[in-house]
Amino acid sequence: MAEIDEETGPAMERELRDAGHDALFIHTNVRDADSVEALVAGTVEHFGRLDVMVANAGGMFQAPALDISKRGFEAVIDLNLIGTWLCNTAAARAMIEGGSGGSIINMSSQNALYGALNGPHYGAAKAGILGLTRSVAAEWAEHGIRVNAVAPGGRTARAGAAPREGQLTGGGDPEYVENVAAATVYLASDLASWVTGHTLVVDDGGTFTNAPPRGA
Template sequence: MSRQLEGKTAIVTGSSTGIGAAIAKRFAAEGAKVVTNSRSRERAKTVADEIENEGGTAIAVESDVTDHDEMAAMIEATVDEFGSLDIMVNNAGLTRIGPAESISPEDWRHVIDVDLTGVFFGSQLAGRQMIEQESGGAILNISSIMGGIGLHKRAPYCAAKAGVNNLTQTLAVEWAPHEIHVNALAPGFIKTDITDQTQSAADYTDEDIRNRTPLGRFGTLDEMTECATFLVNTDHYVTGEVLHADGGWTAYAWGSSGE
């Protein structure tokens, strides 16, 4: 491996499972010092221990992305431990499923709080630290193809991810003078718990998804980490971009190639 992130320090929120855990492990393998995160320190520590066992450097920090003070404390702990914050990945997310007319106020607020407000808190606090350091940095927000298209029974999630996409562009413009690159990664159908929930909500089978995807298959965690590594490696001219890693899903206008 090329060690593209050697000497960098990265926080990955929601990194106890799925795409977040895969990104944390990939960044460590690329040479970054990684802070894993979950609302459960035990779950975050499991991933940090796996990184350490593979020869990487990681610590686990418990925090709730919807709590501004807890997020500030995580960034402070990161800087205390490693001396800087160079990469912030806002990955933590969840969904609630149901017809729009039946979504409760509590479920609506919970999804927006985690999937959008949590991204803003993480970005804001990381941006402050990077501006203070005067050495630039990278912020990567994990969005979804649902941020640009509609899917029934997913109103809060789709709305939150659309907000993430616009927030990404706004922060990229605002913080460009500080050499802070802000981008988003919008995965398509990757085999994770949240994808399984999406399939259930939309009554999609695996075959339906393969037929609907021009590349004819699900994406992999390795493919997502490849995209994430590129986007946080700031040796490029890319900022304010929402990269759709979806096998052509959003480009496919007709619908399904199934017989």
């Protein structure tokens, strides 16, 4: 497991180990190619191979398009899109070398599908992830590597957001953590062995009911 926060990462590792799992935390900055390569190398060294990569690091700041500087725009692209690219290529190299294929899951957003007020840089980065996902899925298929994306919508229930107009169910916020996690696990599993180049939208129907776009 990769994390830039040197307090959160070890705590997560301990929690998983206490639950009986073989967990490994590696401090990682996805904006740095050497750091990402070290993550993959450390994972392969510990577990013997790399089966799954979930590229879910991301973030943004909210601002109107005309108030975003070139530097600010590039920072969001660097973290979200280029960071995802670095994780994908590092993982693919290890999977190809391992010879057993694998599954790569990229975290996009509903904002990639219909934009976001005060977040054009984020929407652009997340839309880029969808294009990247489809492109490398086609390129790496011959190696048995599946590449898919998950596009969550809305805000997490744990962040205290209330359900909004346009949701189809009353069971909580569309980006409820467990639902996004379940979608990710599905794409990583053999149940999705015939699924690649696909974007799985997890937004409680917000996309096709034209729910108003929200921030990250």
